[in-house]
Amino acid sequence: MRDLAADIESTWQSRKNHTGVTVKTISDRELNAIGKKHRRPVREVCVACLKMGVTPLRYLRNSPAITLMDQIILAESEVAIAGAGGLGGHVILLLARLGIGRLLVFDSDTFDETNLNRQALCFSNNIDTFKPEEAARQCALINPAVEVSAHIMAIADPCQKSWFRNTDVMVDALDSAEDRLFLAKLSRELGIPLIHGAVAGFEGRVMTVFPGDKGMETLYRSKAADGPDSSLEPAAENLLGTPALAPALIAAFQVMAVLNVLLKRGPISNNSLLHLDLATASINAFTL
Amino acid sequence: MSIEIKLFASLARYASHPLISADGRMGLPSPVPVGQIADALNIPRQEIKLIFLNGIHAQMDTKVKDGDRLGLFPAIGGG
Structure with a gap:
C-alpha cells in the first residue's frame, strides 16, 4: 500500500x-x-x-x-472551553470552523428552552441533551478535522491535571464568579493562558489572562470573601438579561484572543480589559 | 471642577441622577474619593465591583481630580 x-x-x-x-x-x-x-x-x-x-x-x-503555516499551528493546537452555553457555544463553533485540532469541552448541563434565546448550540430539537455531547456532534458536522473531547462535568468538579497536558489555551465561558476563580487558579497552576469573557444586556467584556497576571481576582471576589450578604446584590446579567447579540460579539473577541495566543500575534502579558457596548457602539480599554 | 463619569451595565440606571449632566459630566467643589461620589449619586457601594480612573484600576478611596474620567462597573458574570 x-x-x-x-x-x-x-x-x-x-x-x-x-x-x-x-x-x-x-x-x-x-x-x-x-x-x-x-x-x-x-x-x-x-x-x-x-x-x-x-x-x-x-x-x-x-x-x-x-496563512498555511498558521493553519498548521491551529491544526496541532488544543483549546479547553469551560462552559458550552451562551459564550461557549459560539466559541466552540468558531474554533471548529478555524480548524483547531482538538477541543476539550466542559459543561455539566443539558439544554433547556430558556437557552434558545442565545445559545448557538441549542435548537428546539435538542432540548434536554448534554451540552458537551451536542458540541461534539455539531463540530463533527462543521469540521471532521477537529477532535472534540466532551466532558459532562463542571470545570470545578474533580479533574485530572493530566487532561490538560497538551492544552495551549483555556477559554472562560462560565457564568459564576466561583467557577471563574477556580478556572483562573487552575490555569495559573498549569501555566496556560486563559481568555475571560462575560456578558450582561448588550454589553460584555474580554480579557487575556497570562499565568503571571492578576486578572480574574481583580474582577471577581468569592462569596466567602464578600460575606454572606453578597448574594443579595443581583449580578448585572440578572438585572439586564442576556439577549443573543452580546454573547456572539464577545465570543468572537475571545476567539480572536485565542488566535493571538496560538499564533503569537498578541502581547505576552497585558492586564488589559476590553469592554464593549453594542447599544452605544463603543469599545473601552482599561488597565488592571 | 468637573469630571466625566460613566456608569456601565446595570449601574447605568443611576445615570439619570440630577448631579450628572446629559453629556455625562459631574461638577464637584474639590477633589474627593470615589466612594463619596458613589454616595452622592445614591449608588450602593456594594454594587460597585470595579473602578477605573482615567482607564486605570482604582479603589473606593482613590481621589478624583478635575478633568478625570471615572468608570464604575457592577459584577458582570453572564456567559
Whole structure:
C-alpha cells in the first residue's frame, strides 16, 4: 500500500484562489477517503496535507489572514472551553470552523428552552441533551478535522491535571464568579493562558489572562470573601438579561484572543480589559 | 471642577441622577474619593465591583481630580 504522502501527492488539484494565485487543494471527500484507506484520523491527514503545502478547500478562504503555516499551528493546537452555553457555544463553533485540532469541552448541563434565546448550540430539537455531547456532534458536522473531547462535568468538579497536558489555551465561558476563580487558579497552576469573557444586556467584556497576571481576582471576589450578604446584590446579567447579540460579539473577541495566543500575534502579558457596548457602539480599554 | 463619569451595565440606571449632566459630566467643589461620589449619586457601594480612573484600576478611596474620567462597573458574570 502506498504511503499517506504519496496518496496526497497524487490526489491534490490545482485551483486559483480568490487572490488569483494558483494553489494545491484537496477536498473533504478526498481527505476522508485517504484517512479511511490508511486508518488515520482526518485531523492527521489534514495536518499532513498542510505540511505538504496542500490546502484543504475548507481553509482556502482563510488565506492570507490565516496563512498555511498558521493553519498548521491551529491544526496541532488544543483549546479547553469551560462552559458550552451562551459564550461557549459560539466559541466552540468558531474554533471548529478555524480548524483547531482538538477541543476539550466542559459543561455539566443539558439544554433547556430558556437557552434558545442565545445559545448557538441549542435548537428546539435538542432540548434536554448534554451540552458537551451536542458540541461534539455539531463540530463533527462543521469540521471532521477537529477532535472534540466532551466532558459532562463542571470545570470545578474533580479533574485530572493530566487532561490538560497538551492544552495551549483555556477559554472562560462560565457564568459564576466561583467557577471563574477556580478556572483562573487552575490555569495559573498549569501555566496556560486563559481568555475571560462575560456578558450582561448588550454589553460584555474580554480579557487575556497570562499565568503571571492578576486578572480574574481583580474582577471577581468569592462569596466567602464578600460575606454572606453578597448574594443579595443581583449580578448585572440578572438585572439586564442576556439577549443573543452580546454573547456572539464577545465570543468572537475571545476567539480572536485565542488566535493571538496560538499564533503569537498578541502581547505576552497585558492586564488589559476590553469592554464593549453594542447599544452605544463603543469599545473601552482599561488597565488592571 | 468637573469630571466625566460613566456608569456601565446595570449601574447605568443611576445615570439619570440630577448631579450628572446629559453629556455625562459631574461638577464637584474639590477633589474627593470615589466612594463619596458613589454616595452622592445614591449608588450602593456594594454594587460597585470595579473602578477605573482615567482607564486605570482604582479603589473606593482613590481621589478624583478635575478633568478625570471615572468608570464604575457592577459584577458582570453572564456567559
